[in-house]
Structure formats: C-alpha cells, structure tokens
Amino acid sequence: MRMIVVFEKGLPVRHIGHLDLMRTMQRALRRTDLPIRYSNGFNPHIRLSFAAPLSVGVVGLREVMDVPMSAEVTGAYFQQAMNRVLPSCLRVVSARSVSDTFPTLMALVAGSRIRIQLSICAEAMRVAEVFPAFMEATECVTLRKTKSGENMTNIRPFIAEGSLEVTGTEAIIRCVIQNRQDGSLKPAVLMQALCELAGITSVDYIAYREQIMTRNPQGALIGVEEYPDA
Amino acid sequence: MTEQIERLLMRVEKPARYTGSEMNTDVKPISQAEISFAFCFPDTYEVAMSHLGLKILYSIINNLPYAVCERVCMPWVDMLEGMKAENVPLFSLESRTPLHQFDIIGFTLQYEMSFTNILEMLWLGGVPVKAAERGEQDPIVVAGGPCASNPEPLHAFIDAFMIGDGEDVIVEVVSLLNECKKTGVPRAERLRLLAGIQGVYVPSLYTAAYHEDGTLRQFLPIDPAAPETVQKQYVYDMNTTAFPESIPVPYTQIVHDRIMLEIMRGCTRGCRFCQAGMLYRPVRERSVDTLLAQAENLVGSTGYEEISLSSLSSGDYSCLPALCQRLMERFAEKRVSISLPSLRIDSVLKDSLAQTQRVRKSSLTFAPEAGTQRMRDVINKGVTQEDLLSKLKDAFEGGWSSVKLYFMLGLPTETDADLAGIASLGEAAVKAYYAVPKGQRAKGLRVTCSASVFVPKPFTPFQWCAQDSQEEVIRKQRFVRQQFTAIRGASFNWHDPSVSLMEACFATGDRRLSDVLYRAWQLGCKLDGWSEHFKLDVWLQAFTDCGLSPDFYAHRTRQEDELLPWDFIDIGVTKRFLWREYQRALNAQTTRDCRLGCNGCGIERMKGLCSYADDRSV
Ligand code: SF4
Numbered sequence: 080m081r082m083i084v085v086f087e088k089g090l091p092v093r094h095i096g097h098l099d100l101m102r103t104m105q106r107a108l109r110r111t112d113l114p115i116r117y118s119n120g121f122n123p124h125i126r127l128s129f130a131a132p133l134s135v136g137v138v139g140l141r142e143v144m145d146v147p148m149s150a151e152v153t154g155a156y157f158q159q160a161m162n163r164v165l166p167s168c169l170r171v172v173s174a175r176s177v178s179d180t181f182p183t184l185m186a187l188v189a190g191s192r193i194r195i196q197l198s199i200c201a202e203a204m205r206v207a208e209v210f211p212a213f214m215e216a217t218e219c220v221t222l223r224k225t226k227s228g229e230n231m232t233n234i235r236p237f238i239a240e241g242s243l244e245v246t247g248t249e250a251i252i253r254c255v256i257q258n259r260q261d262g263s264l265k266p267a268v269l270m271q272a273l274c275e276l277a278g279i280t281s282v283d284y285i286a287y288r289e290q291i292m293t294r295n296p297q298g299a300l301i302g303v304e305e306y307p308d309a
Numbered sequence: 310m311t312e313q314i315e316r317l318l319m320r321v322e323k324p325a326r327y328t329g330s331e332m333n334t335d336v337k338p339i340s341q342a343e344i345s346f347a348f349c350f351p352d353t354y355e356v357a358m359s360h361l362g363l364k365i366l367y368s369i370i371n372n373l374p375y376a377v378c379e380r381v382c383m384p385w386v387d388m389l390e391g392m393k394a395e396n397v398p399l400f401s402l403e404s405r406t407p408l409h410q411f412d413i414i415g416f417t418l419q420y421e422m423s424f425t426n427i428l429e430m431l432w433l434g435g436v437p438v439k440a441a442e443r444g445e446q447d448p449i450v451v452a453g454g455p456c457a458s459n460p461e462p463l464h465a466f467i468d469a470f471m472i473g474d475g476e477d478v479i480v481e482v483v484s485l486l487n488e489c490k491k492t493g494v495p496r497a498e499r500l501r502l503l504a505g506i507q508g509v510y511v512p513s514l515y516t517a518a519y520h521e522d523g524t525l526r527q528f529l530p531i532d533p534a535a536p537e538t539v540q541k542q543y544v545y546d547m548n549t550t551a552f553p554e555s556i557p558v559p560y561t562q563i564v565h566d567r568i569m570l571e572i573m574r575g576c577t578r579g580c581r582f583c584q585a586g587m588l589y590r591p592v593r594e595r596s597v598d599t600l601l602a603q604a605e606n607l608v609g610s611t612g613y614e615e616i617s618l619s620s621l622s623s624g625d626y627s628c629l630p631a632l633c634q635r636l637m638e639r640f641a642e643k644r645v646s647i648s649l650p651s652l653r654i655d656s657v658l659k660d661s662l663a664q665t666q667r668v669r670k671s672s673l674t675f676a677p678e679a680g681t682q683r684m685r686d687v688i689n690k691g692v693t694q695e696d697l698l699s700k701l702k703d704a705f706e707g708g709w710s711s712v713k714l715y716f717m718l719g720l721p722t723e724t725d726a727d728l729a730g731i732a733s734l735g736e737a738a739v740k741a742y743y744a745v746p747k748g749q750r751a752k753g754l755r756v757t758c759s760a761s762v763f764v765p766k767p768f769t770p771f772q773w774c775a776q777d778s779q780e781e782v783i784r785k786q787r788f789v790r791q792q793f794t795a796i797r798g799a800s801f802n803w804h805d806p807s808v809s810l811m812e813a814c815f816a817t818g819d820r821r822l823s824d825v826l827y828r829a830w831q832l833g834c835k836l837d838g839w840s841e842h843f844k845l846d847v848w849l850q851a852f853t854d855c856g857l858s859p860d861f862y863a864h865r866t867r868q869e870d871e872l873l874p875w876d877f878i879d880i881g882v883t884k885r886f887l888w889r890e891y892q893r894a895l896n897a898q899t900t901r902d903c904r905l906g907c908n909g910c911g912i913e914r915m916k917g918l919c920s921y922a923d924d925r926s927v
Binding site: 089091092094095099100102105106107109110117136164165166167168198283285 | 312329331560562608609612614
C-alpha cells in the first residue's frame, strides 16, 4: 500500500532544499501514529519519493510525494493526521491510497504548470514587454545547467503554453512547462532568458509551481496525483 | 519590510537560516502577549539551534500565559551587508519583528569571541548599543549563560545579567518587568527592582576603582538596591524543574540535529582548568523515569530519529546502563537511536558501548587533556595511562577504528617532557589498535590528537594563572608537531593561538574591556569565533587605542590578595577553595572526586543542594 500525498510548500519554506524537505516529511510522519512502512536493514528509514524536486526558492502549491504504508488508512485520515503535526506553511492538500502496482511518480511526470509574479517596477515592465515576443518566437537560447554540464540551450520548446496578465500592482506570467528528454526547465532559467531579452540584469519575482502534470492513458494532461490506479 | 527581506533572501547563502516557520515554533501571536522577549543568540542560526539552553528558555517563556519569546540570531556577512544596504533592521525569526520593538532582549553568553556579535546585533536591531544611552522606550537588555560569570567586559552594553541556572530567574525577571510595564515604572527604577532578584547583577549600580598598576582596588555598589555580593541562582531538583515538551525542529541541518536529554547538571570530578565543572556544581541528576518521560514527549513532538545524552560527564551518570537499556527498549520500534556524546575514559562503559553500537557507530572521543601523569595530576584529571589504554582497547575490540584524543597545551607548570607525552599517548593508541588481531579489528585506523591552548577562566583554580606568550605557544606547537612526524596512523591538530589570547583577555577582563570591545567593533570586528573573520591585528589596535595591553590580562600571574573583577559574585565555590586547589596543583597533588567524599568547595553552604556535601566541613 502506498499513499499519494499532495501538499503545499508555502512561501516561508520555499528556501528549504529537497533533502531537507524530505527529512522534514520523514520526521512529520514519525510524529503521527500512521502505519508507515520502514525499510529493512541496518539503518531503517522511511523511503519517501517525490514526483519532482522543486527548485529552491520556488513555492509549491501542489507538490506530490509517495509514502509507503504498512496498513490501509483512508486519504482523509492520513491528511488529518499529517496536518496535526505539520507547521502551517507545509499543508497536506489531499491524499489518496493506491496499490503497490501504481507507477512510480517520477516515471509519470510530463511537465508542470508554473506562475511567476513580479511586482510592478521598471524591470518587471520590461519583462512584460518582451514576453509576447518570446512566446511568438520558436527559439530562445540561454545558458542552462543540466546533469551533463552547462550548455547553451534553446529553452523555447519547453514552454507548451504561456500567458501574461498585468494588473495595477503586478505582472503575472503563467506557463505550462513540458519535460523533454534532457529534463525540465527551471523558472529561474526562464526568467534569466526573459531578462536577457529585456536587456536587464535581474528582476525580483516569486515563482510558484501550481501543479505537477502527467498524461493519462488517453494523452490528456492531468495532475500527476490523478493518474488512474490499475 | 517583508518585500525587502524576501528580496534579500533570494540573494544570500543559506536563506533558510532566516525564515523560521519550523515545527513547534507556531507560538502565540506577538501582538497578543503582554510582554515580548527576544531570545538573542550571538552566533549563526546553525549554532543557535544546536544549543539546549535556548530550547529550554524558549519553552519556559512561551509557557508563561502573558509572555511571548521569539528567536533572533546573528546574520552571516552576506545578509548583514544586504540588511545594512536596504535598511532592514535585525528581526525575529518567528514574526519578523524588529529587535527594538521587543520589551526584553536576552542574550546567551556561551563564548567570549561572540561578544562583538552582541554589539552588532543591538546596532542592527535599532537598539542603542551602550546601556547608558538607552531611554524609556528602549528594551531592557539582559544576558545570562556561562560567560556571565565574569560579566565585566560586557558591563557597558547589558542592563542586567542573570547569574546561575536560568530556569527560575528568567521567570522572575520577565514577570517583574511585565508588572513594571503595566504600571509604567521608569527604566531606572525597573533596573533597581531587577537588582533585588537573587542572581541578578545590574552593572550600572556599581563602581570600580583601580590601583596604579592597573589591578582592581575597589568594587562597590553605589545604590542601596544593589547587593554587595551577587548570589547565583540554583536549580535544586532537576526532576521538577522545567524541561521542554516540544522543541523547534530546524529544516536545515544544524550542528546537533537531535534530541538532547540533559541527564544531569554539574560534575563531581573537579578538573582544575574546567570552568563548567566549577560553575555548575554540584552534580544534580535526573531520574531515569523523568528522563524517559521527557524523551517520550520529545520523540512524539519532534519526530527526531536520534537522542543524545547530554551532560558534562555522561559516563558518570549513576544509572547509565539502566537508562540506555530502557531508552532502547522504549524506542526500538520507533527506530530512534541513542548516542553518548562526551564519553569519559574512566567511566565503566563497556556495557553501554556494546549497546550504543547496536544502534549506531560513530567516532569515539577521549579527553586525557595532558600527556603525562604529572601534568594530569596538576590539572586533577583523574585518569591514568592504563585507564586510557584499556578504554582504547575496548573501543578497537568493539569495532571502532577512528578515535579522537583531546589535549591542552600551555597548562600551568608544563614542561617539554609533558608535551612529548602527548605524542607518546598518540603512539600508544596506535599500538593498542595493532594489538587487536587483524581479523577482529575494523579497518581504517585514525587517531586524531588535537591540542587547544590553555585559557585561564574565572572561578577555576587556574584563575590566577598566566597564559603562555604567543611565541611560547607557537614553539610548543612546533615541538609537538615534530614529535608526531615519526608516528604513522596518528595526526596532530592545533589551534591558532591568537584567538586563545583574546579569549583569555575577555574571560578574565575587567570593566575597561568594554571600551576595547566597543573599539574593536567600531573597527569592524564581528563573527570573531569564525577563523576567517578573526583579525588579531585589529584587536591589538583596539587595545592600543584604549591605552590597555593584552599582556596585563592574559600573561600576568595574579597574586592571592588581588581583588579579581568577578569576586563580587558568589558562584558557589569559594575563593578560598579555589586558592587551595591552585596550591595543590602547583604541587601536583590531586583532589578526590566528590563522590568519594566532600572537599568543602563552598557549595555545602547551600543546605540540601549537594547530595555528597559534608556540612561539617564548613
Ligand atoms: S559541597 Fe563537597 S561534595 Fe558537594 S560539590 Fe562541593 S566539594 Fe563536592
């Protein structure tokens, strides 16, 4: 039995790294009386897996993790038990019990929906000005770090959809990012490319990952947590 | 301000140091408390959050229905610079309240080299750095902890010091100041009232005068509210005194990222260099039942996977095997491991070792402190070479291959023969390892010998001693290093002696060092505990600018009749006892462990405090 858990990683904890978040979740699980499955061996621990690591500094609204269980409990029970012990900036949004044959989350991930908020200032307006041109172009080359090193990469193909909204106080960029063979695109790299286009060195913004996506057997984009259990 | 902070966080190293929101820190809103307390730790977040005292006092204050306690740490240089540039005042981790908006600011004094950070934090928090410049609207700045036992170098910056065990005095201080706030008692009167609490020292109510030669001539209260002698506060019963049921659990990895159970306070051994051993007398144990209940609470509220037993000498805890046994039984199912941090080499620990090993194996540390028996007798370290070697043998047979040996260099009466003894012990450790048959010992022998530089500390028998000159320390370090080159399998680490020089000055300094501290801070000193930021030349400049010399403080042997800057504090052990111990040290005479009989240290004056005390020896 496994529990597919959707949680929010809020603004105050957006600077916590992936391993630290993992340890925090393990400790939170230990504080509950939930029937968690421990690994065997010399140093028993809870083998958590996350759908996709979140870049440091990005707020996660619907992050997804997979928790091994030793007995069946309902998603609602799990959610309640966790929210009793988690700080208010880390909340379980929903939980769903799945069978052991459910695919690993990592294998399911196809992309994500992100939102970038910029408070209105001269730099933010420059970014807003160049965004439509960026969406119209087919190519936008910038320096991108991957496991195999730093490369000049055309990042435009990562953006499946993009929109811009400018209100009186902020500019909001929304994108659907699709993963490609060599991985995903970090919001920071997108912003760096937009800054280069805008001819500015940097801009202040807050990035949110709104949802981690997968494709259902019919090929439609859905939240990774909604993937059907066989 | 929030937006500016968020912007800074995107730019600095380890931003999670500044964001709080950890488990068990969702305390009450600051706006709803009658009185607010900023617990200031004058070092970085990682150091602060490893400190048990912070967690104890944080929980005690937050358990008061009328008070709230939030944490404030020293920002790292990148954040400091950003905050200055953006005009962001130092703020609390919980609610990001600027420091100057708190009613009380409390510093914990763990280390002399963090003193400049106190000045920096006050300044960055918008609080007048000098106590004399604070007005009615400014917070009251208090301080406690081991370095408060000689508060004088900080006297110009702190309104009131708390001396002794903090659990009760902190409540008295907060509650008194809360009453004063309600009725609008003026600042000067609040300080006078504070001076009436046992253990509280208000430096502005005292005056010091000096002889021609720079030594203290007179130290007296100038206000009837101030006692001539400040009596420290004691916790009498460790089973009933407050201990947190829940503690903050940091997200990022800190130095001691685990549950620390304080199994006892104090130590019966009487090592003559050890300030903690003298300050925290007498030994007071917690019962196994109390500890089990505390562990149970903390495991439940934190989810930590490790418990460490904390005290000055955990191996001396009277029920250690039973405690380990019961902790392990209780928490096996929760997969919580138990570790003993400060193993004493002369404690009967073989059983416990075998048990800790079942859970987790870490590197073992031993503290022989000196290389020869004569030297160990001088410092009253009741450990023999045979003890040490038999413990090492146990460790190597038990599967350990990495051991650390701690020494001190520059001890009173030390000769080159004593220094050579350090290397001989290192060599003996290597031999002990090879004496275990090859199949039975773990691979990868590592014997690491480290020598710190002796620093004379107030309220120890060595408080009268001079520290070796810098040249002499360097010569000695070279000498020992030379000896180690011939030993394979053992390495030797040493410390920068210039830091120890400043430690000696500020440990044993008088009021005039406040000026030096202020000057050094003005010249840019901060984060001096971090070697990359320590600048000896700037410190020497500050001394010169103030017309003072480090030699006077660090390199001078004091006379029996000299009035010492901390003599007005009754810390428990008497000056008479300390002098007697000093004389015995000079003759290499040892003094027995208190468990074998009372030595009349002065604690016996406090009826019912010391379980080994012999009241007739008064
Ligand atoms: S009163 Fe006696 S037994 Fe107690 S700490 Fe002092 S010397 Fe030791």
